[in-house]
Amino acid sequence: MEERVRESLVRVACCQLEPRVGCKEENVEKTLRFVEEAVKEGAEVVVLPELANTGYVFETRREAFGLSEPVPEGPTTEAWEETAKEHGIYIAAGIAEREGHSLYNTGVLLGPEGYLGKYRKLHLWYREKLFFEPGDLGLPVFNTEIGRLAMMICYDMWFPEVARIYAVQGVDLLLNITNWVAAREPRGEERVTMAICMGQSHVNSVFMAAADRVGVERGQAFLGHSLITAPTGLPIAGPASRDREEIIIAECNLSEARKAKRKTRLNFTMLDRRIDIYDVLLGYEALPFPW
């Protein structure tokens, strides 16, 4: 049986690991070990969690400030960049970024030729608002040798506008850099979180690779359940465990993301959008304000 050509086949890995807050050198070393391990298993794109170099639960602004660094000139980004170049792979990872006296919850993207760019988290969750500035770089798409890549970070996923705006720009693979927090008493939130990934992947016809962290940090537990979904919406790797460090890997033909937007001969989802109706999405101005 003749195999059909697979136009942009890549192996995508999510590294689910446990950073320790404040232990930056140790954390960066751990990310590099996980990346090496993923590369041994054939990974060409590796996603790491949010704030992978610093840990998440900062107690004070000073603590966050002290752990942050410039991007791309800081030691963490440089270490990731070196590894990406050495192995000829893509790495997307979360980092506490400092620019002047402003802090950002940032995702960086490294490629075989080095630093590709960054994304600053648009939607800050809870106490992040006490430490970080909201992102000011919009929703950037990176054209690469393998296809169109873009980053989102954790709470961004609760805003369906994010994945949609990326889809409208033709993104093939969404790199979901995350630190999903777990409820004090488990109440099925992992089912819902996975459902959001699956649904957004499907309705936007994109691959989504979500790398979460695990562990309990200063009383805050994280959810694990790292997941890779196809444009069909179905999981193709994971969910990972709730509490173990591990790597999940999926083989993805990124071109499927482009084909999947043609649902039928009469339905190209991106052209079926009713942009004549969606102006309400821009704000409350035109609305009876119900809050």
Added chain:
Amino acid sequence: MEERVRESLVRVACCQLEPRVGCKEENVEKTLRFVEEAVKEGAEVVVLPELANTGYVFETRREAFGLSEPVPEGPTTEAWEETAKEHGIYIAAGIAEREGHSLYNTGVLLGPEGYLGKYRKLHLWYREKLFFEPGDLGLPVFNTEIGRLAMMICYDMWFPEVARIYAVQGVDLLLNITNWVAAREPRGEERVTMAICMGQSHVNSVFMAAADRVGVERGQAFLGHSLITAPTGLPIAGPASRDREEIIIAECNLSEARKAKRKTRLNFTMLDRRIDIYDVLLGYEALPFPW
């Protein structure tokens, strides 16, 4: 233990049934039987499938035209209205609407005091484009005694803009009137469809009651799996079967939809939206066009 006040408690039912294409009188009778049955089980809101009075797979424009009727002056809407008034309940149901020589795939909403209004499907799926006009009534929200209600129809769910725009307008309960089609060879699409409901319900903090049809019509199979989800995203009734007529019922405190939008003291999702960024949702004009 003292029970907390539940501010707007209602029993919501989805009637999963099988209309037969062309047999309008028989179909309407069946919907009335199902509504009566749901009422016996205490339902105060009843959702029926898309095109519940006509069936779905039209062969010709003439056939669709012949089965359509004006809304609210047609016999189907009048029958549903009478039943809603008789039992003092809300009914949301799909109907083939004719206005002049235009056809619409429409949802009607009836309440204890009669006809409340209609919604015309914005996003037409596949061969619907050969028979219907795209909706021209926007995304209307109906304030009722029990809370804010709104309708969406099937393929609308593939456009996350729809549920989001309703959420921005403060909708409590989304009435999802649907005819989800099944793939020729099952490939897990029911998992994805349920995931979309769960995810959209959660990120928008709304109840969603999705009433699907079952059966095979002119070779087209439908998916069943009617489902009611809470603002947590978790199912609270269903999924129904793939192929049996049945009723699912959930008790919903619609006020939870308003509370759920306050995620934490620092996170009110509707105010966390980055409307300064979302202008891309309006169209392609500002974008490098990747198609």
